[in-house]
Amino acid sequence: MNQTTAYVAYNRDSAIRQASSSGGIFTALASHIIAQGGVVFGACFDDGFQVVHRKMETIDDLAACRGSKYVKSDLGDSYQQAKASLQQGVPVLFTGTPCQIAGLYAYLDRAYHNLYTHDFICHGVPLPAVWNRYLSHIQKEGACLCQLSHRDKIEGWKRFSLSRGYDDGTYIHQTLDKDPYLQAFLSDLCLLPSCYHCPHKGLHRPADLTLADAWGAEHYAPHWDDDLGLSLILIHSPKGQSLLEAMAPHIAMEGVDIHQASRYNPSLTQSAPVHPNGKRFLSDLDTYPFPQAVARNAKRPLAHRILRRLRHII
Template sequence: MIEIKHKKDCCGCHACENICPKHCIEMKVDQEGFWYPEVDQTKCINCNLCEKVCPELKQYANPNALEPQALGAWNLDAEIRKQSSSGGVFTALAEWIIDQNGVIFGAGFDEGFRVTHRKIIIKKALAELRSSKYVQSNIGDTYAQAKECLGQGKKVLFTGTPCQIAGLYTYLQKKYENLYTCDVACHGVPSPKVFEKYKDYLEDKHSGKITKMTFRDKVKGWKSYWVTIKFENDKLNTTQYGQNPYMIGFLKDIYLRPSCYECTFSTIPRVADITLADFWGVGAKYPELDDDKGTSLLLINTQKGKELLLSCKEQIFIQECNLKYAIKHNPCIAGAVKPHPEREQFFKDLDNISFDKLIKKYLNPPNVLKRVKGKVWGILSRIKRRIFR
């Protein structure tokens, strides 16, 4: 039976829970708010399927051996592009699958603003999956649902983090020609417990339940995105991402899952057929691709990914770009982040002090002097590189 001796050896993909023939594995939340498998030994028959499908314990062998093709892209539908985190390419891919009577699996908010994976079969519902959610998604039984759809001969597009896609592949244990996958350039997944406490803090502060949350609002452009939160009392909370306490903690890597710091799936070659990302830094090398409305970086990792993209070519603008340049400006494509030195203390404080105090201690934006120093240091570093290159 599956046994997680070190937290870093479990990515929380739910493959073990989905595969168990006796339903004796349940994903339970630990003190930090992350899911880990717990086995009911009275029901376990020691079939070891759970160990067999674990992408971490199995040390998933990525069959994608070719260097990806890098593309700058966006959806030609201006409204969909506006509603999306970057260029809106996911929607074009998903709409084509639905046009083939296929199904989509991806992450969205439920009624309680928990992020969960779900099945989508109509285009209108794709809005649930659009835009980034910076918290780990609960896969639930969607691997099993996807397998059922694949067995029925339906085309399936499954989207998620690289480890979730690896978990799907190991769970299925065979190749399906009707399966298409997209992973994201994952920075790491924050704790759902931290997000829940942040949500409770906001609802208490604004005296109302949250009705809508957008992590990547383009109200002032794509590159300087805002976090926008609407409440049932018509209050609106908007903060630039660099001033938003939750995003500050996320970008500081202070409350990510332990496995994220040693991720073996955010690498080149990639796990999925297509990788979706923001094309940060695009304007410096490809100014024609930067109108600040959102430019997607696509990595075409397999022949199947190329075929899927070509099927949508009438809905997407694409231009081939330099892979090394793209990775330089979005390093999470090819490597894991480092743990924050205050991570352990942050989680100790999480249950013992108010979120307001957590913000003051860990999640405050840098003061003006620090920001000025940072900008000056950045300018000097660029000058130094130009002089000595």
């Protein structure tokens, strides 16, 4: 297969779709692999809300992996564990950022018929050190954080919001205009240095499938745009195509023009631009409370904003 094809899709199970960042395609994919006796590797929060890659062996395990975590995930020994499963002939779905998937193929250094991979269109991943500063900022006297979502859809899929719950019953939900962590992430203040010069951009990828938010679907597939979460799926290989066919009973989907779809998702082909205040933001975190450090730095100077707009137009 030398041509990447594209689909918009969502999971027919509305609870899974609601709990997922886009259309819930990861869960459909992972459930199929587990039903085949396979295992799935993906990013979960641990008990301290650090993001770590874990092996999942049951459908119930998948809940922890559902939803985007906007922090670099610690792979631990997941490449080694995946290799051991592959050598035993177990079907393996490995999921992660484009660089994590490229790293897996480099580590394995040979093809496995039982390996399946999905990456996603990646804006870039924030530094864990910044995430830890935010976690300290949201500590609550006398209560423990027990739930957190970086992509709560309570106000719709298109309205980015972060929600958190504490064991005293408090629940806080903040949209992008209020939440300083989402602001730092989406204004490119705190990505890993390598994300600003990512070599894994482009339409064609080593992964079998790429998942993404179907941003701009209102322009190229308007009848699918209900603001409940819509995925864009890019298929790169015959294995990816076979996974799509296996998922078909559980998802609603339609083929779309790949060039139209990719126009609305610049992170497919472009790295996030370096933020001129990035270094100052990191040092401000030592001096100012988290929200003030973001407020002082998030806005780019006018010249940068004009250049950015021009870049998008071009």
